[in-house]
Amino acid sequence: xxxxxxxxxxxxxxxxxxxxxxxxxxxxxxxxxxxxxxxxxxxxxxxxxxxxxxxxxxxxxxxxxxxxxxxxxxxxxxxxxxxxxxxxxxxxxxxxxxxxxxxxxxxxxxxxxxxxxxxxxxxxxxxxxxxxxxxxxxxxxxxxxxxxxxxxxxxxxxxxxxxxxxxxxxxxxxxxxxxxxxxxxxxxxxxxxxxxxxxxxxxxxxxxxxxxxxxxxxxxxxxxxxxxxxxxxxxxxxxxxxxxxxxxxxxxxxxxxxxxxxxxxxxxxxxxxxxxxxxxxxxxxxxxxxxxxxxxxxxxxxxxxxxxxxxxxxxxxxxxxxxxxxxxxxxxxxxxxxxxxxxxxxxxxxxxxxxxxxxxxxxxxxxxxxxxxxxxxxxxxxxxxxxxxxxxxxxxxxxxxxxxxxxxxxxxxxxxxxxxxxxxxxxxxxxxxxxxxxxxx
Numbered sequence: 001x002x003x004x005x006x007x008x009x010x011x012x013x014x015x016x017x018x019x020x021x022x023x024x025x026x027x028x029x030x031x032x033x034x035x036x037x038x039x040x041x042x043x044x045x046x047x048x049x050x051x052x053x054x055x056x057x058x059x060x061x062x063x064x065x066x067x068x069x070x071x072x073x074x075x076x077x078x079x080x081x082x083x084x085x086x087x088x089x090x091x092x093x094x095x096x097x098x099x100x101x102x103x104x105x106x107x108x109x110x111x112x113x114x115x116x117x118x119x120x121x122x123x124x125x126x127x128x129x130x131x132x133x134x135x136x137x138x139x140x141x142x143x144x145x146x147x148x149x150x151x152x153x154x155x156x157x158x159x160x161x162x163x164x165x166x167x168x169x170x171x172x173x174x175x176x177x178x179x180x181x182x183x184x185x186x187x188x189x190x191x192x193x194x195x196x197x198x199x200x201x202x203x204x205x206x207x208x209x210x211x212x213x214x215x216x217x218x219x220x221x222x223x224x225x226x227x228x229x230x231x232x233x234x235x236x237x238x239x240x241x242x243x244x245x246x247x248x249x250x251x252x253x254x255x256x257x258x259x260x261x262x263x264x265x266x267x268x269x270x271x272x273x274x275x276x277x278x279x280x281x282x283x284x285x286x287x288x289x290x291x292x293x294x295x296x297x298x299x300x301x302x303x304x305x306x307x308x309x310x311x312x313x314x315x316x317x318x319x320x321x322x323x324x325x326x327x328x329x330x331x332x333x334x335x336x337x338x339x340x341x342x343x344x345x346x347x348x349x350x351x352x353x354x355x356x357x358x359x360x361x362x363x364x365x366x367x368x369x370x371x372x373x374x375x376x377x378x379x380x381x382x383x384x385x386x387x388x389x390x391x392x393x394x395x396x397x398x399x400x401x402x403x404x405x406x407x408x409x410x411x412x413x414x415x416x417x418x419x420x421x422x423x424x425x426x427x428x429x430x431x432x433x434x435x436x437x438x439x440x441x
Contacts, residue, residue: 004104005076008090011041015049015092015099023050037085037105041092044100046070061103074098084108147175154182163190246271288336296332297322300339300359307343314347314355321360328428334405335359335368335425338398342370342421345394350374350419361427365407368423376413395421 154167352374407425
């Protein structure tokens with residue numbers, strides 16, 4: 001019925017113009033794909049203008065149903081119906097003017113067959129959609145469960161502190177994002193653990209260096225006390241005893257033998273000079289008083305000259321930069337103590353024949369370099385001490401001295417390649433007010 005109404009709407013202009021060919025084309029095109037037994041356009045008096053069966057054109061529709069149709073209501077309705085077909089009619093009306101009817105007959109068997117075909121196709125499509133949907137759901141569920149299983153394995157590894165193996169990411173969905181976040185957390189934990197282990201190692205190394213330094217300082221103090229005791233007993237004691245004995249002898253000779261007394265007096269004067277030199281030497285080892293008067297550059301030159309006289313097997317060269325102003329006292333003392341310790345290590349351990357000392361200004365640093373051509377040593381850590389150094393504080397102590405005034409020390413050595421000690425101390429002059437421990441900017 002709806003279809004007949006639609007045909008009637010399309011047919012109105014053609015019927016108004018009485019274009020039989022146009023009406024025929026519209027009619028045939030309209031029922032081409034429709035299961036209709038016939039389609040026709042009739043005038044208000046029942047004459048067939050156009051029929052899907054050309055032999056019916058020009059005839060009149062007859063019978064009681066036709067009379068009722070032509071005289072009845074002007075609206076789309078079923079005007080005839082039997083067991084095998086349904087006949088629908090729709091009026092063609094333009095501006096309240098009734099021009100005719102569109103009649104459409106439908107075969108119920110063909111419609112039923114078509115509906116059955118459509119129903120079967122619908123069932124088939126439904127089953128296929130269910131199968132495809134089920135398969136897709138199974139694949140999705142399988143992917144989800146597989147990803148969840150991988151995530152649970154990753155969580156288990158995380159609990160057991162196994163952080164190096166990442167969770168495989170199967171899909172870029174919410175669960176994949178969770179796996180990616182867990183991988184990021186594992187990377188962060190691994191990085192934190194590595195950093196913590198590094199800090200622990202550094203802390204343990206620092207403690208070991210401190211213990212070694214403390215032990216060597218204690219042993220060094222005991223060695224220094226022993227050396228001072230030997231100096232006082234062996235040198236000063238004997239010299240003073242000889243000086244006292246000479247005074248008593250000279251007292252007796254003054255009366256009996258003036259020439260002998262004069263000669264003895266000269267010997268006692270030499271003895272007193274040697275005693276004074278020994279006292280100055282011991283005192284200088286304890287604290288370089290001359291450093292306060294000479295300054296660091298001249299003190300280094302004097303120090304090297306003295307060692308050159310004491311150690312004929314060593315050749316000393318120096319490149320000392322003159323300073324416009326005196327360095328801060330604690331900077332001078334730190335540099336000189338490091339030079340003393342370095343020279344002590346060279347004399348005791350290096351078997352060197354040449355030593356070069358450099359003092360220079362580098363930007364905001366005072367630079368001191370002590371280099372020898374000795375046997376060197378293999379560095380396992382930054383401040384390894386040569387074997388046998390059990391009395392001095394060695395390279396570790398030198399590094400601690402430099403660090404105490406916000407400086408630093410670098411050591412370069414290898415077997416049979418000698419050793420180079422580079423010391424960098426803040427360039428502070430005596431007029432600058434600062435205590436050790438303040439950072440040099």
